[in-house]
Amino acid sequence: MLTRSEEDHIKAVYALLQEGESAFTKDIAECLRTKASSVTDMLKRLAEKGYLKHEPYYGAKLTAKGRSLALQLVRKHRLWETFLVERLGFGWDEVHDVAEQMEHVASDKLIDKLDAYLGRPHFDPHGDPIPDRNGKLRQRKTKRLDSCKPGETVRIAAVSETTDGLLRLLDSKGLRIGTTLAVQEVHAFDGSMDVKPKSGSAFSLSKDVSHHLQVENP
Amino acid sequence: MLTRSEEDHIKAVYALLQEGESAFTKDIAECLRTKASSVTDMLKRLAEKGYLKHEPYYGAKLTAKGRSLALQLVRKHRLWETFLVERLGFGWDEVHDVAEQMEHVASDKLIDKLDAYLGRPHFDPHGDPIPDRNGKLRQRKTKRLDSCKPGETVRIAAVSETTDGLLRLLDSKGLRIGTTLAVQEVHAFDGSMDVKPKSGSAFSLSKDVSHHLQVENP
DNA sequence: AAAATAGATTAGACCAGGCTAAACTATTGT
DNA sequence: ACAATAGTTTAGCCTGGTCTAATCTATTTT
Known part of the structure; x- marks a missing residue:
C-alpha cells in the first residue's frame, strides 16, 4: 500500500x-x-x-508499474470530477481540490461502480480523457486553438490548464466543452485571435487563453 | 485542521x-x-x-466542540453510506470501510450538495439517524427486539452492530430495515426467539441477533 | 579551461504518530 | 490491611516525511 x-x-x-x-x-x-x-x-x-x-x-x-498506477489515479480523479460536476452540480472550476482528496480513497469496486453509475464516460468535465479500467486512454486528434488559421471552424474539446481564473473566464464568455467556433482573424502583433461562436457575436481571445484550448474538427 | x-x-x-x-x-x-x-x-x-x-x-x-466535530463525522459517514447503497448499488454490509475513508474528505460544500442530492435523508441504510448540518439527531423511540414479549408486532428500525457477518445473516433471512415481524415465542433457556415476518413463515433468532435489532411500533 | 551558476543530493535535525517495556493507580479478593 | 490484578500512564525508541544548510555535479560564460 x-x-x-x-x-x-x-x-x-x-x-x-x-x-x-x-x-x-x-x-x-x-x-x-x-x-x-x-x-x-x-x-x-x-x-x-x-x-x-x-x-x-x-x-x-x-516504469510500467508506475505508469499503470498513475493512470489509475488519473482515472479516479477524473471520474470523481465528473461526478461532482454532473451529479452534484459543482462548477467545473471548483472540483479540482475535492477530487484531489477523493482520488486517494482505495477501493477498486468503488471506482468501477462509480464508472458504471456515470455511464462509463470517456471524457471529464474539462474534456480530458478518462483512462479505462486497464489504463487505456482514448485519444482524439486535437490541436491547440492558437495553431488554427483564420477561416477554420473548430469545436472545443478540452482545456489543458485548470486554474480557477481561466475556467471562470471561459465560463463568462460562454465557452464550454463542445462549443463550436469560427476563427476570424489572428493578430501577428500579440498572437490574439478573433473568434465567433456559432450562436453569438465575435470577440477576441488573448494568446494566453487560446494556447490552452484544445480543439478538434467539428 | x-x-x-x-x-x-x-x-x-x-x-x-x-x-x-x-x-x-x-x-x-x-x-x-x-x-x-x-x-x-x-x-x-x-x-x-x-x-x-x-x-x-x-x-x-x-467537550461541546468535540461532540460537534464527532457529529459532523457521523453525518459524513452516514451520508456516504447512503450514497454507496442507494446510488452505486453496494450491499449494506460492504460500505463501512469505504465510507470510513470518504468521511475524511474535507469540504462542507461537498457534504451539503451530497445531502441535497440524496434528498436530505434522515436515516442511513442501517437505519441509523443522520445528523443534520447543525448536528441535530432525529430520535425515534425504539427498543431492542430481545426486550419484546410474545404477541408484539414490531418493525425493524435499525441494526446496532454493523459487522459483515450479522448483516449477511439478516440479508439471508430476508430481514431489512422496515420489515415487520410478529414475536411468537421467547425461550427462557437461551433467550432465542421465534418470529414471523408479515409475509413468509416463522423462524428462530438467537439472542445474539435479536439483541442488535432496534425495533419500533409499526 | 577556469570560474560562475543552476540545480541535485546528502547530512542532520525535527515532528507526528506509532510502538514496547516499565512504572504507576485504582480496584478487588482474602 | 495488604497482595494481586486490571488498566493507565510515562519514558524511550523507531519510522516516515518534511525541512535547512552544506556539498556536489553539470552546464554555461568568459
Whole structure:
C-alpha cells in the first residue's frame, strides 16, 4: 500500500512527462509545493519500490508499474470530477481540490461502480480523457486553438490548464466543452485571435487563453 | 485542521459514550486497533486542543466542540453510506470501510450538495439517524427486539452492530430495515426467539441477533 | 579551461504518530 | 490491611516525511 504522498509524487512525475517536459526534481517540488530535497528522498524510495527509475541529476522516468498506477489515479480523479460536476452540480472550476482528496480513497469496486453509475464516460468535465479500467486512454486528434488559421471552424474539446481564473473566464464568455467556433482573424502583433461562436457575436481571445484550448474538427 | 487519526479518536470516544459505556483508554485502543499508550498520547493532544476532557485513569469526555466535530463525522459517514447503497448499488454490509475513508474528505460544500442530492435523508441504510448540518439527531423511540414479549408486532428500525457477518445473516433471512415481524415465542433457556415476518413463515433468532435489532411500533 | 551558476543530493535535525517495556493507580479478593 | 490484578500512564525508541544548510555535479560564460 502506498501513502498519499507517494501517490502524489507518482502522479506529478506522470503529469510532467505528459507535457513533454522531463520530470526534474525542482519541477516536481514546485508542482507539489514541497522542497527539492524532499523530492529526492521520495524518488529514491519510489525507485526502490519499482515505480520509477531515478537517474541522479537527470530526473525520473516511470516504469510500467508506475505508469499503470498513475493512470489509475488519473482515472479516479477524473471520474470523481465528473461526478461532482454532473451529479452534484459543482462548477467545473471548483472540483479540482475535492477530487484531489477523493482520488486517494482505495477501493477498486468503488471506482468501477462509480464508472458504471456515470455511464462509463470517456471524457471529464474539462474534456480530458478518462483512462479505462486497464489504463487505456482514448485519444482524439486535437490541436491547440492558437495553431488554427483564420477561416477554420473548430469545436472545443478540452482545456489543458485548470486554474480557477481561466475556467471562470471561459465560463463568462460562454465557452464550454463542445462549443463550436469560427476563427476570424489572428493578430501577428500579440498572437490574439478573433473568434465567433456559432450562436453569438465575435470577440477576441488573448494568446494566453487560446494556447490552452484544445480543439478538434467539428 | 485535524489529522485523520485525531478525527478517528474523537469519533471513537463519541461512539463509546453513545452506547452508555464510558470511554476508557483500552476500549478506544481496541476500537481503533491501536495500543493504549498511543491512545493516552492522543487524548492528551486532543484535550489540549479543546476537543475533550481527559481525566487520567477515568477515561475521556467530549467537550461541546468535540461532540460537534464527532457529529459532523457521523453525518459524513452516514451520508456516504447512503450514497454507496442507494446510488452505486453496494450491499449494506460492504460500505463501512469505504465510507470510513470518504468521511475524511474535507469540504462542507461537498457534504451539503451530497445531502441535497440524496434528498436530505434522515436515516442511513442501517437505519441509523443522520445528523443534520447543525448536528441535530432525529430520535425515534425504539427498543431492542430481545426486550419484546410474545404477541408484539414490531418493525425493524435499525441494526446496532454493523459487522459483515450479522448483516449477511439478516440479508439471508430476508430481514431489512422496515420489515415487520410478529414475536411468537421467547425461550427462557437461551433467550432465542421465534418470529414471523408479515409475509413468509416463522423462524428462530438467537439472542445474539435479536439483541442488535432496534425495533419500533409499526 | 577556469570560474560562475543552476540545480541535485546528502547530512542532520525535527515532528507526528506509532510502538514496547516499565512504572504507576485504582480496584478487588482474602 | 495488604497482595494481586486490571488498566493507565510515562519514558524511550523507531519510522516516515518534511525541512535547512552544506556539498556536489553539470552546464554555461568568459
